[in-house]
Amino acid sequence: MSASHIVDLTGKIAVVTGASSGLGRNFAAVLAAAGATVIAAARRTELLASLAEQQAGILAHRCDITQTADLEALITRADELGGIDILVNNAGWADAVPAMTQPMADFRKTFDIDVTALFELSVLAGKSMAERGGGSIVNIASVLGMVASAPVPQAAYGTAKGAVISMTRHLACEWARQGVRVNSISPGWFPSELTDKMLADESASGWIRRNTPLGRPGENGELDGALLLLAGPAGSFITGQNIAVDGGWTAR
Template identity: 70%
Template sequence: MTATGPAQTPSHVIDLTGRVAVVTGASSGLGRRFAVVLARAGATVLAAARREDRLKELAAEQDGILPHRCDVTDETDCMALIARAEELGGVDILVNNAGWAESLPALEQSVASFRKTLDIDVTALFQLSVLAARSMSQRGAGAIVNIASILGLVASAPVTQSAYGAAKGAVVSLTRHLAAEWARSGVRVNAIAPGWFPSELTADMLDDDSARRWIGRNTPMGRPGRPEELDGALLLLASPGGAYITGQTLAVDGGWTAR
């Protein structure tokens, strides 16, 4: 073994040419961006969500993206999604991005609403990860990138999102457990914990002046994130550039969790 290893250009390290990627929740927000970034890095991307019209628009805008309708809480839909990836050669990259949150004080939240959050944000992610890992481990390689949240690492107060925080905390833990369990089969599992980024999910917060000022005051970098500021973390964890990284959660949060 040498200290330098084989020479590679920086762009080669994140080249995804010939890879098949699945991105859930690609009909809006961060998932839409993730699908475009992976496609521009050379991957064929199955863009999955329930709003198929949005996915078709996305596929028309960016080469390399194929729309696929999927409700991640529906087991049959998840199996069909991974089966479609098999037809394309097998899933190399899975980005578990689909997510949902409800802002409610815990004292006012029903158990049904708590369960719904866990269903979308954790159980569906677990199911898709298992389906993908079966296929990846047969080929001895694969990268799963889970989209967690800073609210899985620290409390959300004064924002009232305890169910969402519990779900994202579970995503962080599941990322470690699955990574350790699958490490020897070549399947890497990592997570990104975004801070505050503009999307449908955060529109109420980021469109509100006082909430935006609160985010600015509490973020060491003084502002919310820009969608493109997640590109580097995604490409690192999804590509050969992250070949020896597994079980990690990378906060991309302008310093929010460093305080």
Template identity: 55%
Template sequence: MNQLDPLSLFRLDGQVAIVTGASSGLGERFARVLGAVGADVVLAARRVERLESLAESLPGSLAVGVDLSRESDRERLVAETLDRYGRIDVLVNNAGIGHAVSIEDETLDDFRGAMELNVTAMWHLSKLCGESMVAAGSGSIVNVASMLGHVASTPIRQAHYCASKGAVINLTRELAFQWGRKGVRVNALSPGWFKSEMTGDMDTDESSQRFVKTNAAIPRMGNADELDGALLLLASSAGGYMTGHSLLVDGGWTAR
């Protein structure tokens, strides 16, 4: 009789996972989590020294310095991954940008830059990795979106960010349908307020903390480890019947 072992579903032993934006914040955490469950992790970001330092603590990992706003760098990332490992099982599209700015002061360059990195690069990497995944008949893509792809962010004004993350969520749905019958799952992970370079000193700023406590069902910012389970659910066979979904981990922010 086989022993029941639900936790084994969350393992990624022998699998290869690419994590973009892995040099800091949530991306670094995601890389460590995937490595902890057995994956060989490809670490992608611009800050090579940080990636190499992280790679030293993740056996079997590969650091690839890239500017993901560049088409050629995206192609090189996938090529180096396939050259080293011969396969891609998981793609975590985490790299992104955004900052607070009113629409009156927001520039076309602000908007174009956000769409290029947050949407176009995500589309392109999914396309490049998807070719290998479809050929293998399996794979999981996790697009890191945001709760702000579901709702407005004002009084923190950032139209470029909200627009790009909304696009990510519907791109996720479309790719899920295009590839679902080919064995590839595509889901979005939509965090709420978590400490990162993008949220700056929000975790220590008194007015920001009051804002979060007033509007969230769980009256605080999230802790980094509170995304671990959601990430693994989407990346692993534990979420084998999930695709096209945007998983909100937002302390109830969007529940109103």
């Protein structure tokens, strides 16, 4: 297998949720640059439109991942283009609230968005992939699903992301014989809408630098290699795995 072939996604249909900003926006651009036709899904249509205008191969699609009808419409659109080959479950939500004061409604909201919606879309995509011989699902988890978030009070988010990592293993083993690979990426501290305030705070960003073995947060583009590995032919014998891209955070 040539070096160019292992990252070539020409002819593939990819879906990226939460693609209107941050990591999801970059994931959509990376897959499109590798040759895939990418359905960029999110609620903020104006941001999706600007993304589609900036790069060929990206199609904007409004989707609220908590709505079953929206998820079904997303897979239908992929089917109309030839069928989904790659799903990147990136959409998510988080807040930072001490567990003892966490409203249960917000805890449930975290699981609805970060776990339940991810499971529902994965099942829809998995069925479509299995019917056509296979595909790749890449779940975006977090290092906070692997280790505790303290002193940052994010028990709900960390628990949800831990569930995503566990779900990845279960679905991978259920669907492996149908050719559907399921893996996850656990980013460390990267710039995104969920972390921008923390990274902008000198005290908080200093804590991240001190506790990350590489001495800094992640930078734009440093998740691209893991994404292309798991989404494409380079990762054809990888399933049920979680890759931490965290500057050594979980190695401490």
